[in-house]
Amino acid sequence: MNLTELKFGQKAIIERVTDEALSLKLFEMGLLPGETIMLENVAPFGDPIAVLLSESKICLRLQDAASVQIKPIN
Amino acid sequence: MEKEITVALVGNPNCGKTSLFNALTGLNHKVSNFAGTTVEKKTGETRLSAGVKAQIIDLPGTYSLYPKSADELVTYEILRNKAESNYPDLVIFIADASNLKRNLLLYSQVADLGVPIILCLNMMDVAERKGIRYDLKLLEKELGVPIFSINARKQEGIDNIKSALLNDKLRLTAQYYNLDHVNAQMLDEVCKATDKRNKYAALQFAINASSLLSEKAHRIIQIFEKYSFDTRKFQEEEILARYQIIDGTVRNARLKNTGQLKNSLTHKIDEILTHRYWGIAIFLVLLLLVFQAMFSWSSYPMDFVEYIFGLLSNYIETQMPKGILNDLLVQGILAGLSGVMIFLPQIIILFLFIAILEDIGYMARVGFMMDRIMRPFGMNGKSIVPLISGMACAVPSIMASRNIENKKERLITILVTPLMSCSARLPVYTLLIGMLIPDTAKWGPFNVHGLVLMVMYLIGFAAAILSAWIFKFFIKQKQKNYFIMELPSYKMPVFSNLMITLYEKTGAFVWGAGKIIVAVSVVLWVLASTGPQDNIAKVERKFLPTISNDTLPKYIREEAKLQMNAQKLEASYAGEFGKMIEPTIRPLGFDWKIGIALLTSLAAREVFVGTMSTIYSVNDEGGEETFSNIKTKMQAEINSQTGKPSYSLATILSLMIFYAFALQCMSTIAVVKKETHSNKWPIIQFLYMTVLAYASSFFVFTIFS
Missing domain, CATH: 3.40.50.300 (P-loop containing nucleotide triphosphate hydrolases)
Incomplete structure (x- = not known):
């Protein structure tokens, strides 16, 4: 499952980032394997999305989010 | 020591x-x-x-x-x-x-x-x-x-x-990340190639040099190839390893932690401020508020600035011995300066609003909301900050585009930002709008001036995104483009920070614009009060007998004086200059006086008002009326050829469009040259904006006349 499929309020653990060109940037921003992530907001036109990490809030486009593989937790 | x-x-x-x-x-x-x-x-x-x-x-x-x-x-x-x-x-x-x-x-x-x-x-x-x-x-x-x-x-x-x-x-140093897993021989070679003793500093510099293709890149790439060193993989491992070290440290030192992701106050605010409908509506209302504020709140401070300049020029005029220096100070420099400084209150209000929105964290939200809209135009959400602050001044805005990772998106943002109506256009618009519509006109609760001004800003924005859309097809894309941005938590604005920002920005405007205006005013004053051969003296000889003839009625003498001043300006070098370019700007509805202003405002737009002040005050021969409203003078101006007012609806609209689109700002050209490290892009930018301005003005003038 990837980050675009996450629903509001649902939490997930990041497993890996499949796009090599994005992984460095995402890691530096704190979006890295093992972190818990939650969907917080969706921009007015349905894209980009804003996600909550343990300590920060990051927004990214759906096309970028598609490369983030996640595992939902209850 | x-x-x-x-x-x-x-x-x-x-x-x-x-x-x-x-x-x-x-x-x-x-x-x-x-x-x-x-x-x-x-x-x-x-x-x-x-x-x-x-x-x-x-x-x-x-x-x-x-x-x-x-x-x-x-x-x-x-x-x-x-x-x-x-x-x-x-x-x-x-x-x-x-x-x-x-x-x-x-x-x-x-x-x-x-x-x-x-x-x-x-x-x-x-x-x-x-x-x-x-x-x-x-x-x-x-x-x-x-x-x-x-x-x-x-x-x-x-x-x-x-x-x-x-x-x-x-003064302590610390070491965290261990490079033991990297080939020691390669590290030695990298250290030698980069002249560094610290191994991490050397490797880090080498990796950046190889990807940025900067100095020494060739030699470094050779070394990396020799040891088949994958820089991207190394960086990824480095970041993850560092996080692991930090994770342990932070966990140990942490006293209390709920450990839960929970919706914070920031989340609740974002629910509203980035809401599908409310978010956009609030953003537009905020913009409208800014324009209303710029017009309604600024009238008293503006009157005050005008009053101060009036006092000052009166004082100099009466206290200093009469002569060239007095004329130069009062009619040249002070007239030019006051024309622009009077708009300082409006500029301060605009800078203040933008500083507050930045400081509380709202600007990042605007970027988040607007990314989807900016994307088809070859820009991204981060472009919105340069574009909005472009309404204050293009120079810091172009520098603010530095955080856009993608080079193409950044370049497009730089190229179109000067189309956003900056504060230097404000004096020009205010003057011209004032000539069309009375100050007091209201439309519902809104001041009509404020609304027309907002339309001008919207025209600028439309031109910016349309140009961006066209540039998208001409600029080649090499990098992957993405939009990954932090949304910082909301903070209360800090008064002292706002004041310091305001002081920096306004100071830069006053000194930057002031220097150019003083220089241009002096040159202009000289050009407007001297002329080739003895043409000016000839005009004086023609009119002086009538003016000094006490037996004639007063109104005839006044009329003669006005005529003389107009003809003197026409006979001056400035007049010659304006006339020389008049044929090229006549299709836009501009006469030679506007021609002079267009030339002088090639340096900076706000010089237009200063130039007009200087031209019309030279025309007026000083006196109490030096600072009487320049707007009234321009409105009263009659075209000597057509017998109609020089500033018709078509001319004023055409002039406004010209100033909306033309790149009349040396500082912008300089900063674009600096930020793009090229001569090519500032030249392209100057040309496309000039063509756009000329063509649009021609179109507007033709339609309305």
Whole structure:
């Protein structure tokens, strides 16, 4: 499952980032394997999305989010 | 002898670095370039003790030492070169305590360069609200460097930092990331190739040099190939390994943690401010509010500025001996300056609004909301900040585009930002709109002036995104484009920070514009009061008998005087100049007087009003009426050929469109040259905007006349 499929309020653990060109940037921003992530907001036109990490809030486009593989937790 | 130490402030974006810089240096700072480079530095001074000063350098916020955007590059450039005279004796690293893990990633990289470092934990209050607290003693022990808890926005803990800067015993270095897994022989070669002794600094520099293709890239790529060293994989492993080290440290030092992701106040605010409908509506209402404020709040301060200039010119005119110097001061310089300075209140209001929106964290939300709209036009959400601050001034806005990672998106943003109506156009619009519509006109609760002005800003915005859309097809794309941005938590604006920003920006405008205006005013005054051969004297000889003839009725003498002044201006060098270009601008509805203003405002748009003031006040021969409303004079002007008012509806509209689109600003051209490292792009920008302005003005004039 990837980050675009996450629903509001649902939490997930990041497993890996499949796009090599994005992984460095995402890691530096704190979006890295093992972190818990939650969907917080969706921009007015349905894209980009804003996600909550343990300590920060990051927004990214759906096309970028598609490369983030996640595992939902209850 | 006085001792001076160099201290660099480093940290992530939104960590409170600028607040700390302001708290340390107050107004005692300046923005300049590093000698011989285009790298900009913001430096300030602070006195530590009787004999010691600290030179504080504020470096742009960055997420890592592998720069992905132009502003991150600045920080990297300063920290990479020990031989550089600005290389810091000490780094103050500012970390957001509420987001410590990610902040410490950059911290550990900077520390590994081997520079003495102290760590400041900022925003402890925000962290506590999130349920996070740290055992600072333990953290200090684990990290091995001095740690200070500060609240930069409230200026708390600043004195502790100052005394720490004085204490040589606190100059400690630390090492976190181990390079044992990297081929030692390769490291030696990299160290040799990069002239560095610190292994991490050498490798880090080599990786950046190879990807940026900067100096020594060729030799370094050879070394990497020889040992089949994958730089991307190394960086990824490095970041993950650092996070692992930090994770352990932070976990140990953490006292209290709810450990739960929970919706915060920021989340609740975002629900509204980035809401599908409300978000957009609130944004538009905010913009409307700004324009209304610019018009309704500024009238009293504007009257005040006008009054002060009136007093001043009256004083100089009566107290100074009559003569050329008096004329030059009153009719040239003061007339030119007052024409623009009167708009200072409006400019301050605009700068203030933008500074507040930036400071509380709202601008990032606008970027988040607008990314989807900007994308088809070859830009991204981060472009919105340059575009909106472009309404204040294109120069800092173009520099604000540095955080856009993708080069194509950044270039397009730079190219179209000057189409946003900046504050220098404000005086021009205000004058011209005032000639069309009475000040008091209302449409419902709104001031019609404010509405027309908003339309002008919208036209500028439309032109900007349409041009961007066209550029999208002509500029080649090499990099992957993405939009990954932090949404910082909302903060209350800090009054002193706002005032310092306002002081910096307004000061830059006043001095920047002031210098050009004074220079242009002087030249213009000389050109307008002298002429080829004795043409001016001839005009005087023709009219003086009538004017000085006491037997004639007063109105005839007044009329003759006006005629004389008009013909004198026409006979002057300025008049000749304007006439020379008149044929090219006649299709736009402009006469030679506007021609003079167009030429002078090639340097800067706001000079238009100053020029008009100068032209019409020279025409007026000083006296009490020097400062009487220039608007009235322009409205009363009759075209000598057609017998109709010189400023018809068509001419005024055409002039407004011309100023909306033309790139009449030397500072913008200079900054674009600097930011794009090329001559090509400023030239392209100047040409496309001039063509756009000419064609649109021609179109508008033809339709309305």
